[in-house]
Every structure is written in structure tokens, then in C-alpha cells.
Amino acid sequence: MFKATPLTRRKAYAERAAQAVFLAMTLTMVVPLVVIVAYLFVQAWPILSLDFLLTVPTHGMRAGGIWSPLLGTLYLVALSLVVATPIGVLAAVFLNEYARESWVTRVINLAVVNLAGVPSIVHALFGLGAFVLFAHMGKSILAASLTLAIMTLPVIIASTKEALSSVPMAFREACWNVGATRWQTIWHVVLPNSISGILTGVILQVSRAAGETAPIMFTGAVFYKAIPEGTLFAYGLFDQCMALSMHLFTISTQVPDLPKALPYGAAVVLLGVVLIVNALAIVLRIHLRSRKKW
């Protein structure tokens, strides 16, 4: 009674063919990535070592390690997140907890979307015009970090908003019923329950801030700067600094006669930092999602 008719067989065949085609399309995007990353890693292997991470570049950056760019990136990312996270979280709190659905919130949402889409070189121009020149910070870690902060702000706002809106309304209503004010509710109940989403968003922006080159190129990162090895406090707030992303750019385009593995080493370290931070965010997200009590 349920013998396969020619029509059914043809449909089953078409379905399997379609599945194969779409699988091929997906793999065409994914496989080159894996191959390229493996190739970079293999090329960088001769030079990767703890020494590479902890010594400064020497001989016009043709030898030595990447300690100064690594430390510079650390400073830039940390400072930019210290600035961007409070503003971003509070902005999301405003949008989700305080404001009513009106033209104001629509304009703010539009502004956030547009801020997220600004090209990175335009962020660089803004940082140059506003922080370096207008605010007289000069090319400095401060100016570069503030530029990075504005760049990472929209995504922090968006992911915090999502985290806040996933907290059930019942939690807030319970607090209001016992007489808590709006801010008390937010501080003691809503924020602690959405901390996983907020953290995930912030960690993802760490990897983005570490990888960006254009915004820091004209606002505080330099080609070369001599710093002492072995100390974490080598840069001052108004100093210029080296940065990992900028370092990769300069040694692969401006410095001739490099040992072959050196730029691959810098690329692999930068890629490693970014991928490890992202993996951390993903692991955190999965772990905290399983611990949710509602």
C-alpha cells in the first residue's frame, strides 16, 4: 500500500540533491577558513614561543618579539572597555527599563544602528578631529582608547538590551509589589540576572577592539616605540603606543627583508587572541544559559 511511486522516488532524489548543494555552499565558505588558518599557523610555527611574546622588537622590527605591541593592545582594550561598558549598560537600561516606546526611543535605536555601521576609518577621522585635535589630547593612548570606546559602544548597548529584556517581567513586578523603587529593582534584581548576556557582549567587543587597526592608526598607535621589557607599566596615559593590529600591518607592508615567519607569527598571535577571547564568550554563554533558573 505504501510502495514508493516514481513521483515519490523523484521527490526524494530532488530533496537529497538540494541538501547536497546547500551543504556544498556552506562548506565552500567554511573549509577555506580552516585551511587558511592552518596555513598561517604552519608558517608561523618556527617563530612561536614564549620568548616571542615577551621580548620587544629589535633591529628595525626584523627580529625579536612582539611584547610592546601586545602590551599596547592590552592597555587600549582595557581602557576602552572601562569607558564603553558603563555608558553602554546604562544606555541599554534607559532604553529597556525607563523609556516608553515613543519617537525618542525610535531615534535612539536608529542612532545605535547607524553608529554600529560607521566605517572604521570614519571612526579614525572622528577620533583625530575630536580627541587628538579638539580636546588637545594629542596622539595618545587616551585618544585611541576613547575612539575604540565609541566604536564598541553600539554593540554593547544592543547586547545589554537583549539581556535585560530576557529577564521576565514578573521579577520586576514582584520587586515593585514590595515597594522597591525602579533603580533598586534594576540594581538588585534585573542587572544580576542579566549579567551573563552583558558579559558575553562585552567580551565579544574585547576581541573586536583588539583587532581594529584604522581607529588607532591616527589617534595613538605608532610604528615603533621603545619600552622596557618585563614590566606591565611601561606606557603612560598620554604616551603613544604600539599595538598588535598596527604592528601586523606595518611589518607586512612597510618593512622589507623580514624573516619569513615573523609576520605570520604576529598574525597568528593576533588571531589567537581574538579567537580565544571569542571562544571564552561562547563557552560563558553556553555555561550560563544552562544555569538559568527560569
Place this chain on the structure above:
Amino acid sequence: MQTRRRWEILVEAAIESLIRLCGVSAILFVFGIFFFVFREGAGFLFSGFNAREFFTSPEWYPTSQSHVRYGVLALIAGTASVTALAMAIAVPFGVGAAIFVSEFCGPRWKEALKITIELLAAIPSVVWGFIGLTVMNPLIMWGFGVPIGLTVLNGGVVLALMSVPIIVSIGEDAIRAVPDSYREAALALGVTRWQLVYRVLLPAAKNGLLAAVLLGVGRAAGETMAVLMATGHAVKIPTSVMDSVRTLTATIAAELGEAPVHSEHYQVLFIIGILLFSITFVVNLTADLVVRGIKRR
């Protein structure tokens, strides 16, 4: 009942004002970006600016000793050609991958694939530029027998790989947003999964897919470091994918360091920045309106 102390009320009011200020900060920053970039470039606009020559002349010679010319047509052509090629590759593959992840994929592989695509999105643009320089460059020279591998093709392929994750994730959201009742109705009529995708899901999700493509275009047009390193340095209108070009973004990045502060060259670069900002603003606005059109349905 214990009433609240006065300072507690004041502190809460202060925090609320701070929150409101942060809330409007995004608007302030968008205006701020436009204002400060315009401020640095305004001098060029108010001293004999010939709009027709600026936009339609392909001759970009800002550092010429004898005859300085600022025509951005070649740069616009550079941005347009690389973006168009990138989208021509990324859209079919991205939409195909989005369809695969949402309809054809088993649950175990789904999470792994989504994580892989998320990691693909996280790769910094300077690393993509490095890949263009060191991996694609020799590949193109060997595969096509051309002397230089830093071309529209190189930049287009790299940009495509960069834009695919956006198209896949937003496209997948759009396909998943199609109501289940559509799927159930189609399955009740006995369609195969391919027919479901082609005749029901794609037409229903076309707004979201369009938004995904627009956001991909915005990302590709605004990309700086990858195209700076991968497309070469020739300021001319490309006639084939094997030509080197310069995009608007790469021009700013390459020349800003050498232009004396507040010189005419410097101001022109900021005006190009305003041009870029306007382009991405329009693209993002359109994408947002398209997405809002879906949500209202």
C-alpha cells in the same frame, strides 16, 4: 513604615539623570562624528568647491607640484567594483548557507556550524588583509598567470569571506522568523524541503534577506584595512577584475598620515570621510526600514 532618607531620594534622582544622559549618548555620538569630521574638512567645501569636477573626474592628484586635482570617480569606482564582486560571491553562498543551517541541518551540526560562522566573523580585518597579501596574492598569480595578485579579485574574495557571516546570521534569523503555519501548510500539501524553501520560505523571508544583503554591502563598502592591503595602489577605474584599484576607505588610510594637518589635501580626505559616512548611513537606514517592515507584519 520607614520613609526613605532624603539623600537616598536625591541619589536615586541623580542616577536616573545619568541613565537618561547615557540613553541619549548614542544620538550625541552620531551627531558628534558627523560634526567633527565635517569640521576638519569644511575648509575645502567653502573655498571654490566644484562638485561636478569632484564627483565625476577620475583624476586624483592631491600631491602634484604643478596641478592639484581632486577627482574621486576612480576611488568610487574602486569601492563599487570590489563591493559588487564581493556581494556577487557572498550573497548566493551566504543565503545558501543560511538555508542550509536553518532547514537542512541536523541539530548536532547546527550549533557547531553557527559557532564556526561566528568565529569567521571575529577575524580582524587586518588579518584578512594579511591573508589577501600572503595567501591570495600568490594564489592568483599562480592560478591566472598575472604579474600582480593585488587586484579587484583579491579584494573581492576577501571581502566576500568577511561579509558572509553577517548575511548568514541575519538571513538565518529571517528564515526562522517565517511563521510555522506556512511550513505546516506546505508540508500538509506534500512538498519536498527544496520546494518548501524555494516556493514558500524565500518569498516570505525576502525582506529579511534583503536587509541581510544591505548590511553586508554596508560592511563591505566601509571596510578599510583588508582592501588597503589586498587591492593594490592604482588609482584608476578598473576595466577587469585583474586590475588594481584603490577604494575610498583605503585612500584615506593611506594618505592621511602624510597630509599636513589642515592642508587642503587633509581637508579633502575628511570630506571623503563624510561621503563614506553618508553612504553607510543611507544603507543602514534602508536596511533598518526594511527590517521594521517585517516586524510590523
